[in-house]
Amino acid sequence: MTTIDQRRRQVVILAAFISLLLIFAADALSPIDGAVAVLYTGVVLMVAPLGRRFILAAGYISAVLTATAFLWGHANDLVSGALLRFAVSLVAILITVLLSLRDRSARVTLAEQGRILELSHDTVVIRDPSGVVRYWNEGAARLYGWTRGEAIGRQCDDLLQGIVPVEEINQSLRRTGAWSGEIVRTRRDGTPLVLATRWLQRRDPEGRPIGVIETSADLTERRRAQAEQRRSEHRFSTIFNSGGFAALECDLSGAMRLVLAAGTGEELAPAVRAYPQLLDKAADEIRIYNANTAALVMFEAETTADLSSGKVLRGSKQDTGWALETIFTQLAAGAMLVETEARFATLSGQPIDAVLRLSVLPDGVDWSRVLLMAFDVTERNRARAKIEQTSVELAHAGRVSVLGQLAASIAHEVNQPLAAIINYGKSGKRWLTRAEPDLVEVADCLDKIVSNGNRAADVVGRVRSLARKSAPQAGPVDLAALVQDAAALLARETRSAGTAIRIDQNGRLPQVECDRVQVQQVVVNLMMNALQATRGAGSSSEIRVSLDGTADDAIVVAVRDSGTGIAGDPHRIFDPFFSTKPDGMGLGLSICKTIIEAQGGSISASNNVGPGATVAFTLPRKASAEAAGARRLIS
Numbered sequence: 001m002t003t004i005d006q007r008r009r010q011v012v013i014l015a016a017f018i019s020l021l022l023i024f025a026a027d028a029l030s031p032i033d034g035a036v037a038v039l040y041t042g043v044v045l046m047v048a049p050l051g052r053r054f055i056l057a058a059g060y061i062s063a064v065l066t067a068t069a070f071l072w073g074h075a076n077d078l079v080s081g082a083l084l085r086f087a088v089s090l091v092a093i094l095i096t097v098l099l100s101l102r103d104r105s106a107r108v109t110l111a112e113q114g115r116i117l118e119l120s121h122d123t124v125v126i127r128d129p130s131g132v133v134r135y136w137n138e139g140a141a142r143l144y145g146w147t148r149g150e151a152i153g154r155q156c157d158d159l160l161q162g163i164v165p166v167e168e169i170n171q172s173l174r175r176t177g178a179w180s181g182e183i184v185r186t187r188r189d190g191t192p193l194v195l196a197t198r199w200l201q202r203r204d205p206e207g208r209p210i211g212v213i214e215t216s217a218d219l220t221e222r223r224r225a226q227a228e229q230r231r232s233e234h235r236f237s238t239i240f241n242s243g244g245f246a247a248l249e250c251d252l253s254g255a256m257r258l259v260l261a262a263g264t265g266e267e268l269a270p271a272v273r274a275y276p277q278l279l280d281k282a283a284d285e286i287r288i289y290n291a292n293t294a295a296l297v298m299f300e301a302e303t304t305a306d307l308s309s310g311k312v313l314r315g316s317k318q319d320t321g322w323a324l325e326t327i328f329t330q331l332a333a334g335a336m337l338v339e340t341e342a343r344f345a346t347l348s349g350q351p352i353d354a355v356l357r358l359s360v361l362p363d364g365v366d367w368s369r370v371l372l373m374a375f376d377v378t379e380r381n382r383a384r385a386k387i388e389q390t391s392v393e394l395a396h397a398g399r400v401s402v403l404g405q406l407a408a409s410i411a412h413e414v415n416q417p418l419a420a421i422i423n424y425g426k427s428g429k430r431w432l433t434r435a436e437p438d439l440v441e442v443a444d445c446l447d448k449i450v451s452n453g454n455r456a457a458d459v460v461g462r463v464r465s466l467a468r469k470s471a472p473q474a475g476p477v478d479l480a481a482l483v484q485d486a487a488a489l490l491a492r493e494t495r496s497a498g499t500a501i502r503i504d505q506n507g508r509l510p511q512v513e514c515d516r517v518q519v520q521q522v523v524v525n526l527m528m529n530a531l532q533a534t535r536g537a538g539s540s541s542e543i544r545v546s547l548d549g550t551a552d553d554a555i556v557v558a559v560r561d562s563g564t565g566i567a568g569d570p571h572r573i574f575d576p577f578f579s580t581k582p583d584g585m586g587l588g589l590s591i592c593k594t595i596i597e598a599q600g601g602s603i604s605a606s607n608n609v610g611p612g613a614t615v616a617f618t619l620p621r622k623a624s625a626e627a628a629g630a631r632r633l634i635s
């Protein structure tokens with residue numbers, strides 16, 4: 001309560017007190033023969049605004065004073081007119097007290113209602129029949145920008161212009177006494193507002209219209225948000241339908257529940273692998289509720305309903321496992337985006353390869369809204385398979401070409417042990433046909449025959465393994481033995497070039513995971529080139545093949561010669577069809593490069609500081625998954 005209110009209260013109390021004294025004095029002491037005590041009702045009315053307690057106190061004191069004055073002046077005259085006046089006065093005081101109490105409680109109720117209106121966030125505006133504002137709550141002041149002081153007494157339509165269906169509202173007010181709907185009003189600063197409004201007709205006790213109560217809630221923000229949502233949904237559906245790639249909206253929540261029941265965290269993947277039927281059941285639980293035209297075309301479906309069960313996403317097993325297994329385990333681990341490749345069957349059973357990209361949409365974190373985009377890579381994979389096939393054939397052709405160049409040497413390598421076998425056979429026979437056969441010599445001849453037979457078989461075996469046209473196979477390979485074999489294959493070439501191949505080993509050489517035949521093809525190619533360059537330079541210096549196992553991650557094989565050196569840019573020698581030889585094809589090193597890179601290694605060439613060149617390649621100690629993929633490419 002403010003100080004001014006307190007002061008006013010004190011003044012009222014003082015005035016009431018003085019009035020009580022004056023009325024009592026007039027009643028008790030003056031000779032006036034009237035119902036002076038009725039004046040006490042004025043005191044009750046005076047203190048009525050101060051509250052219930054004051055009304056009761058004023059009434060009580062008035063009654064006591066009236067009685068006192070009556071007894072004082074008329075104690076001996078109880079049946080005269082004075083008694084009647086006394087009774088009338090008491091009744092008047094009582095009625096005034098009761099009416100004041102009722103009026104007080106009505107005021108309290110009204111004040112509370114007024115406070116409630118103030119608390120409301122909505123606007124409340126009360127107008128009289130001529131449209132003049134009579135009440136304007138805080139909400140109205142906040143929203144419309146006019147203060148209560150500015151608004152009250154002004155024409156409502158002057159303050160709040162806008163689009164209001166006046167005719168329709170008036171009709172409804174006449175008919176039902178109320179109207180509700182959406183209107184547009186303009187704020188003080190000119191901003192338009194969309195309002196959800198309710199109008200109520202006010203009537204007096206006789207039923208005559210005395211104005212309108214208008215309450216409104218601001219819908220501007222909601223409408224703007226709805227419009228933005230519509231625009232964003234429109235954008236999404238435009239991208240969804242005309243993005244040119246297959247897009248499906250799926251509900252994976254049921255499938256995920258099933259999968260998570262089998263295990264969580266690190267247990268999940270083994271659980272799924274141990275129970276493959278789980279993927280079938282989970283695929284059944286996938287719901288596809290929206291599919292764009294590209295998706296329908298991809299799966300050869302007519303409508304989304306044809307795809308509604310996610311069975312179509314079951315797919316078949318790939319080198320990398322089941323696509324659904326990857327998807328479920330990654331989603332379970334909290335991934336919001338999963339990418340994987342899968343092979344599906346269309347509804348008519350045609351196989352399709354697709355790269356899948358699953359994104360969990362923000363309003364579907366329980367996996368109930370997942371956007372699945374599928375890029376058809378069937379054609380790409382077919383083309384890739386063709387390239388792989390061509391690469392195999394090219395690599396094989398390269399090997400056959402090398403063997404063709406070595407034909408004379410190979411024939412010689414086989415011929416030598418054969419000639420030896422024949423000679424040892426003849427001399428064995430001679431030792432046998434002597435008068436006294438020398439069995440020890442015969443046995444020695446037979447041993448020589450066997451060892452020469454083995455030598456010839458080794459040569460044939462090496463040639464066969466290089467000539468073989470088989471699917472590439474990665475396995476543990478002893479690189480030192482592989483290099484020895486390659487050198488043996490070129491033994492005669494080396495001799496006729498008047499040189500030698502020296503093999504050095506530095507560090508421990510573990511077995512390397514690679515394709516033996518292809519790597520041997522590379523080593524033979526590099527040795528052949530080195531021999532040709534050595535011969536071309538008229539040099540007789542030896543060719544050094546070094547195997548270096550000292551690096552942590554790779555084994556390095558380098559073939560160093562003292563030949564002509566590489567003419568021009570050394571990197572160019574790996575380009576297809578680059579050759580400086582009159583009868584050269586220029587494909588050998590380009591095939592070598594493809595082979596080595598497919599094994600996860602690299603190949604390079606450089607001229608030596610002295611004469612000749614060095615061509616070196618690396619092979620990783622451990623085959624990586626990437627290299628395994630690349631190996632598939634070359635193979």
Ligand code: ADP
Nearest residue numbers: 529533565566573579580581584585586588589
């Ligand atoms: P080709 O042997 O049919 O020419 P390659 O791809 O094996 O095809 O070699 C391409 C070219 O690289 C050769 O013609 C040669 O000019 C050059 N070259 C390769 N190895 C050496 C080397 N050790 N010394 C000098 N030049 C080399």
